[in-house]
Amino acid sequence: MKEKLAYLNNEIKGLPLAESIPLVLKHFSGKKVFSTSFGIEDQVLTHYIAPYAELVNTFTLDTGRQFAETYEVFQRTQNKYPKLNIETFFPDAEDVKQYVSANGINGFYNSIEQRKECCRVRKVVPLQKAITGAELWVTGLRAEQSDNRSDMQLLEWDEANQLVKFNPLLHYTLKEVEVLIDTYNIPLSSLYKKGYLSIGCAPCTRALAEGEPFRAGRWWWEDGKKECGLHIHQDKNY
Incomplete structure (x- = not known):
């Protein structure tokens, strides 16, 4: 796998999405999934994945x-x-019921631990169901979104989930993504123009103030890295 990923990373380096996405898809014969939260990055990828709908299982987490x-x-x-x-x-309805019973409907504001548990119940567990059996997972991650994503690769082994993660937009700037949205008239959430550059759950997302970093609007009451557990970047151990 290490050699395959090194080869493909070299092949797709610098290619536009219209070329890199089908090239990668054809090199993986197993189950392929694409996760969308309907943010600007995922909307761009949806546009380019739609022609290959029969090859990729597209899903969202509600x-x-x-x-x-x-x-x-x-x-x-x-x-x-x-x-x-x-x-x-x-x-799972029972998981949500137990969380709310133990922590309150908005218990995630009380501590980082309670917030992470809410993310686990509402996001991480459903995600595991969605990617079960997948060989390739297409994501909308970009390097400039947060410091802990800056050393990622276009294609890399996800040890925790035992699959290959494909990040086609990794080296795209936000401006480049916005140009694609406008060029192809891709649907975009009305929240984006209101300063919601990274959109998650309503109670945990606010608009960005001018000059704030990309993820500042997520879990704004917390300090440190702003991740929910869906994408944990680890040392790659092929």
């Missing part, structure tokens, strides 16, 4: 605490790309 605007752009995306079947994964 945590039960989404913005109304997220559902609105979900519908517009389905309308624009009718051949793309976006499967929705929900948290």
Whole structure:
């Protein structure tokens, strides 16, 4: 696998999305998945993955605490790309019930531990169901989103999930992503123009103030790295 990923990383380096995505897809014969939260990066990838809908299982995680605007752009995306079947994964109702009973409906504000547990129940567990059996996972991660993503590779082995993670937009700037949105008239959440550059659950996301870093609007009451556990960057051990 190490040699295969090194070869492919070299092959797709500098290629536009219209070329890198189909090239990578054809090199993996097993189950391939694409996760979308309907943010700007995922919307761009949806546009380029839609022609290969039969090859990729596209899914989203509905945590039960989404913005109304997220559902609105979900519908517009389905309308624009009718051949793309976006499967929705929900948290287990009993898990949510137990969390709320123990911590309160908004217990995630109380501590980092309670917030991470909410993310685990509402995001991480459903994600594991969505990617079960997958060989390749396509994501919308970009290096400039946070410092702990700066040393990632376009294609890398995800040890925790035992699959290959493909990050086609890794080296794209936000401006370049915005240009693609405008060029192809790709549906975009109305929250984006209001300063919500990284959109998660409604209680845990706010608009960015001018000059704030990309992830500052997520879990703004916490200090340190702003991750929910879906993408844990680890030392790669092929």
